[in-house]
Amino acid sequence: MAQKQNNQQENPLFQKVVAHAKEYGFVFQSSEVYDGLQAVYDYGQIGAQLKNNLKQIWWKAMTQVNENIVGIDAAIFMHPLVWKASGHVDNFSDPMIDNKDSKKRYRVDHLIEEKAEILKTEGKIQEAEAILNAMNRLLQEENYVGLYELIINEKITCSVSNTSNWTEVRQFNLMFSTEMGAVAGESNTIYLRPETAQGIFVNFLNVQKTGRMKIPFGIAQIGKAFRNEIVAKQFIFRMREFEQMEMQYFVRPHTEKDAYNCWKEKRMNFLRALGLPAEKLRFHDHIKLAHYANAAVDIEYEFPFGFKELEGVHSRTDFDLTEHQKLSKTKMIYFDEEIEEKEKQRYVPYVVETSIGADRLFLAILCNAYTETTGIDAKGEQKSRLYLKLHPAIAPVKVAVFPLIKKDGLPEKAREVFEELRYDFETIYEERGAIGKNYTRMDMIGTPFCVTIDHETLNDNAVTVRFRDTTEQVRIPITALKALIAKEVSLKNIFEKL
Ligand code: ATP
Numbered sequence: 252m253a254q255k256q257n258n259q260q261e262n263p264l265f266q267k268v269v270a271h272a273k274e275y276g277f278v279f280q281s282s283e284v285y286d287g288l289q290a291v292y293d294y295g296q297i298g299a300q301l302k303n304n305l306k307q308i309w310w311k312a313m314t315q316v317n318e319n320i321v322g323i324d325a326a327i328f329m330h331p332l333v334w335k336a337s338g339h340v341d342n343f344s345d346p347m348i349d350n351k352d353s354k355k356r357y358r359v360d361h362l363i364e365e366k367a368e369i370l371k372t373e374g375k376i377q378e379a380e381a382i383l384n385a386m387n388r389l390l391q392e393e394n395y396v397g398l399y400e401l402i403i404n405e406k407i408t409c410s411v412s413n414t415s416n417w418t419e420v421r422q423f424n425l426m427f428s429t430e431m432g433a434v435a436g437e438s439n440t441i442y443l444r445p446e447t448a449q450g451i452f453v454n455f456l457n458v459q460k461t462g463r464m465k466i467p468f469g470i471a472q473i474g475k476a477f478r479n480e481i482v483a484k485q486f487i488f489r490m491r492e493f494e495q496m497e498m499q500y501f502v503r504p505h506t507e508k509d510a511y512n513c514w515k516e517k518r519m520n521f522l523r524a525l526g527l528p529a530e531k532l533r534f535h536d537h538i539k540l541a542h543y544a545n546a547a548v549d550i551e552y553e554f555p556f557g558f559k560e561l562e563g564v565h566s567r568t569d570f571d572l573t574e575h576q577k578l579s580k581t582k583m584i585y586f587d588e589e590i591e592e593k594e595k596q597r598y599v600p601y602v603v604e605t606s607i608g609a610d611r612l613f614l615a616i617l618c619n620a621y622t623e624t625t626g627i628d629a630k631g632e633q634k635s636r637l638y639l640k641l642h643p644a645i646a647p648v649k650v651a652v653f654p655l656i657k658k659d660g661l662p663e664k665a666r667e668v669f670e671e672l673r674y675d676f677e678t679i680y681e682e683r684g685a686i687g688k689n690y691t692r693m694d695m696i697g698t699p700f701c702v703t704i705d706h707e708t709l710n711d712n713a714v715t716v717r718f719r720d721t722t723e724q725v726r727i728p729i730t731a732l733k734a735l736i737a738k739e740v741s742l743k744n745i746f747e748k749l
Pocket of ligand 1: 446478480487488489490491493494495560561562563606607608609610611612
């Protein structure tokens with residue numbers, strides 16, 4: 252048990268990725284000068300750009316590529332009854348257990364799953380499955396006495412104290428609450444939204460009517476969500492403030508399974524198109540379904556610390572709209588004029604949801620891009636190289652422009668080239684430092700193209716383009732630069748694979 256947890260935290264590749272993220276301006280600990288705030292992170296100058304690119308691609312892949320999907324931007328604060336209707340006030344909690352010696356708190360399902368993983372690595376596959384089955388059964392029970400007994404019987408210990416001196420299993424609601432209004436006490440408790448989906452459901456009628464949307468249609472949204480995660484670890488994998496990219500697809504009742512299967516495949520294609528390799532992605536069907544779902548699957552990515560959920564695809568039935576209808580007393584009915592039988596024309600639509608964390612996607616992309624290679628250099632010596640192999644369409648900086656030296660009119664010429672490119676692509680101009688060092692720096696942030704202006708450029712108006720992945724260098728006319736870059740960074744490269 253202890254071994255497993257330490258492995259996760261000390262995975263050398265993961266540690267390198269985390270250190271790299273900080274060193275090159277991708278991600279910083281929030282409030283670092285005050286020793287940080289646990290499970291809250293800030294994106295730096297390069298990370299913010301990468302994250303924006305990912306969000307923009309997701310947004311366009313939903314709203315631009317699909318004619319019947321539109322996007323909205325709902326507020327974080329919502330009426331408190333929204334969370335009553337959605338079930339979050341009563342159900343959005345995890346069973347937790349505390350170790351009395353270390354005072355560490357664990358999610359019970361994580362604790363048991365980790366035990367099962369250990370058994371699997373020891374070749375005890377059947378025992379592992381038996382524990383997981385028992386857990387899934389016990390999670391459905393009214394009280395958690397059985398779960399506690401399972402932990403004791405399986406001799407599951409705390410990784411810090413190594414004891415099994417556990418408290419009973421208790422529920423913790425994961426929603427953050429605050430007060431709205433100037434005077435405390437007179438005000439209402441409201442919640443920071445734990446998911447963006449509800450902003451879509453309560454706007455279903457607004458969008459459907461004003462957009463004259465016909466079923467099937469989707470509403471997409473990107474926005475912050477907040478969860479008071481009890482066990483927050485693994486860097487930006489599990490945060491207390493994070494961003495979700497969710498799409499709710501409204502369909503006729505009884506057609507939801509087809510839509511669900513279709514979106515499962517589409518989302519997998521999207522992740523592959525971004526450059527995540529097929530063998531590092533897999534589906535994981537939910538055995539225990541959430542109260543609102545009739546089918547659910549996780550798309551898992553193999554992070555350096557193992558296969559973990561990256562995205563969820565859920566068939567949410569008509570649960571949310573029906574509950575909002577009950578509590579708000581507003582009819583959430585769609586009139587389907589394409590149905591001939593009159594009595595079936597009015598219905599509450601069913602919903603298929605795709606939900607991915609922008610931060611988790613960022614982490615998967617970063618881990619996957621982190622590339623260390625060794626090769627033989629021109630002098631015949633072994634040399635190692637580190638670079639981020641990001642798909643050019645998502646790279647935070649597309650092109651960097653350098654004058655070979657800082658004199659002889661080269662900076663002026665390089666600036667001209669920079670001006671040519673900067674309005675079309677994220678472009679960096681740098682005249683300090685040696686070219687080799689500048690190339691390396693660009694490799695570290697995944698810049699696919701470096702352009703160098705030398706003395707010859709002043710005569711022939713040609714530049715040297717250096718490619719990140721191969722380090723190959725070619726000389727091309729300045730007039731051909733834009734087209735070369737545009738072809739590689741075009742979002743079409745991604746969208747045509749969806
Ligand atoms: P987990 O089982 O990891 O807690 P979940 O099943 O509760 O996740 P969902 O409610 O389905 O997650 O949320 C959809 C997506 O939002 C997840 O697939 C994940 O990418 C992202 N997400 C959820 N919680 C967090 C978090 N605390 N930090 C970062 N991303 C998150």
